[in-house]
Amino acid sequence: MQTLFSIACNRWDPEPDAVLQDEAITALEGGKVLLLPHLAFPLPQSEQGLLSPEFLGGHAKNVSLGPDGQIKHSAGADEQREALRHLMERFARQATTLVSSLFPRYAASLERARTSYRPAEIAGRAYSPIKDDTRLHVDAFPTRPMRGRRILRLFSNINPHGKPRIWRVGEPFEDMAQKILPRVREPIVLKNWVLAAVRATHGVRSPYDNLMLGLHDQAKLDDAYQKNAPQAEVSFPAQSTWLCFTDRVMHAAMAGQFVLEQTFHLDVAAMAAPERAPINVLEKMAGRKLA
Numbered sequence: 001m002q003t004l005f006s007i008a009c010n011r012w013d014p015e016p017d018a019v020l021q022d023e024a025i026t027a028l029e030g031g032k033v034l035l036l037p038h039l040a041f042p043l044p045q046s047e048q049g050l051l052s053p054e055f056l057g058g059h060a061k062n063v064s065l066g067p068d069g070q071i072k073h074s075a076g077a078d079e080q081r082e083a084l085r086h087l088m089e090r091f092a093r094q095a096t097t098l099v100s101s102l103f104p105r106y107a108a109s110l111e112r113a114r115t116s117y118r119p120a121e122i123a124g125r126a127y128s129p130i131k132d133d134t135r136l137h138v139d140a141f142p143t144r145p146m147r148g149r150r151i152l153r154l155f156s157n158i159n160p161h162g163k164p165r166i167w168r169v170g171e172p173f174e175d176m177a178q179k180i181l182p183r184v185r186e187p188i189v190l191k192n193w194v195l196a197a198v199r200a201t202h203g204v205r206s207p208y209d210n211l212m213l214g215l216h217d218q219a220k221l222d223d224a225y226q227k228n229a230p231q232a233e234v235s236f237p238a239q240s241t242w243l244c245f246t247d248r249v250m251h252a253a254m255a256g257q258f259v260l261e262q263t264f265h266l267d268v269a270a271m272a273a274p275e276r277a278p279i280n281v282l283e284k285m286a287g288r289k290l291a
Ligand SMILES: [Fe+2]
Pocket: 133, 137, 138, 139, 246, 251
């Protein structure tokens, strides 16, 4: 199973030729993880002190920065939190430049969403199965309806001790959906309107959002699937960068510490091959409109 597509690029503002652009977008939309093994996000000496889980507030997994510049779940003195916000802002800008440069056709409709800093070690944390990201899943969020729009995520391993980030990457989306979709029960439509009305969600959830969340939950709850489904372990070295559509790539983060992550949302119409979007795959399988 070929899960990775490597790009030998060491700049955040690359100028890929047409051939590479083509290969990269085909790989990305086809469900591969794009790895840039030589692209690091270096921290100057003045920021090295921020590499510690002590800046993580409460029980949160991540420090989170909204596109509006608001930082959440951070801890520490005001000065340190401000320094962390600067670091994350810089990462968000560079990530946006990189994705726009590698995929010019995405640039116009690329929406910068949340940025996260993940300073805690993953291995050994205990969560309920549905919240456990060491189980294979596609990303789908209960409070963030996408209505078919894509979730593209870019990660940089900034571990200062040379430790890799370890993932498992699973089978193609279509294969997973064939197995799991028949088990997904859809909630009654009314519930979605009620959730939106009480502002529990950012907008009304579509049937697409319900099916994607069902795939996320049912795959995570299935111990036999987790163990037996086709999968490969992937190691992302320290000082490397990678990206994939996490609403399509079955992934599980198994070990590692100190990662920066940028989420983007993208319209299906911006894709080179829109038929590969999960909404179009699922609509074909379900035989009806889902958003
Ligand atoms: Fe995920």
